[in-house]
Amino acid sequence: MSDPIRVRLTGVGGYLPREVVTNDDLARKFGIETSDEWIKTRTGIGQRHIASDDETTSSMAAEAARQALEYADVDASQVDAVLVATATPDQVFPAVAVQVQARLGMTAGFGFDISAACSGFVYALATATALMQSGQAKKVLVIGSEVFSRLLDWTDRSTCVLFGDGAGAVLLETGAGEGEGVLSTHLHSDGRTGDILYVDGAAGCPSTSQHLRMQGREVFRHAVVKLSQAVDEALEVNGLTGQDIQWMVPHQANLRIIDGMAKKLALPADRVVVTVDRHANTSAASIPLALNEAVRDGRVRKGDLVLMEALGGGLTWGSALIRM
Structure with a gap:
């Protein structure tokens, strides 16, 4: 019996939108009835990044993916699959994952999105690992990317103070040693x-x-x-x-x-x-x-x-x- 295929993490990347909004900004600029002390005491949050009009789920995901590929010294053409965990896609379809493929210049492989809200990255990691262990891919980008600011009711302080935007990515490759x-x-x-x-x-x-x-x-x-x-x-x-x-x-x-x-x-x-x-x-x-x-x-x-x-x-x- 052949040894099981093992999957290792070889690259990491991330992207945060340019605009930083502090707790005080929420009260001053957005007119939300809250305070820095109220938010920090209940959540530990002091600030968040909010996407501008030109920053989208797919653009942020692609930038995080580029960083992960650069960290691992792998070219996008070598990637077999892109999995994006998101609850805030740019469109109903096509999937964010295939938009990332296009942004990275990929002309082969496959991609799809996974919707599991805040658990999405763990779900995508598990799915990518299973695909790789089944032999369907050797290099997979797993990305979490969100623009939750566009889903928030900015008059509801119980939710709008909690969320921010951003993207993170990892590159998975086959070939890990035992216990790795x-x-x-x-x-x-x-x-x-x-x-x-x-x-x-x-x-x-x-x-x-x-x-x-x-x-x-x-x-x-x-x-x-x-x-x-x-x-x-x-x-x-x-x-x-x-x-x-x-x-x-x-x-x-x-x-x-x-x-x-x-x-x-x-x-x-x-x-x-x-x-x-x-x-x-x-x-x-x-x-x-x-x-x-x-x-x-x-x-x-x-x-x-x-x-x-x-x-x-x-x-x-x-x-x-x-x-x-």
Whole structure:
């Protein structure tokens, strides 16, 4: 029997829009009844990046992808597939992924989008890994890209203060050694809870608003339980404990949730990658953006064991373990 195909992460990239909006800006420029203290106390967020008219989900995704390819020293022509996790595509179709192909000058391979809200990157990572292990691709770009600012009700301070825009990307390649690369991924969803975090409108059911709606307390309650289960599952499958984890790179939704998961794993604060204070919640882009920052500043190094986890609308949730 031949050895199983193993998948390694070889490139990282990220893009953040030019415009930075602080908490004070929200109150002063946008007229939102809030304050820096109110937002920071409840979420840990101090600022976010907001896309301009010329910055789109596909343009940001392509720039993040270019950086990941450059980091790995791989030409776009060598890439077999592009998977984009997004809840905010430029159009209903064509998919953001095929638009990224065009922007990168790719004339071969395939691409498609994955919609799993804030869990999208973990879902896309799992899908790409499975495609590669089945032999259908050897090099795959996995991207999370979002312009959530265009879905927000800017009169609703319970949601509009939470989100930002951006894109993050990784390049996956086959050829990892034993015990290296993507060790496991774990995906879950429960449609019965879809009414606590959603966007009220789509092409098939037009709405005058098409805004994000959220029951914050309910989402928080589910996040604590479901993320804990997903993390336990990843550790158990791999015969590991929380002490084995070098880095946690979580979905950046709320600092209280991040701190709670770190305490569960007995991870000190300096072993948790946190960007929510500067990026806010960038949905499917948050994990690859955080990973890109931590790899490029030298915190996350080759050989480190990295845990990723996320929960999003659906509800969807999942975890992944990667040996860098």
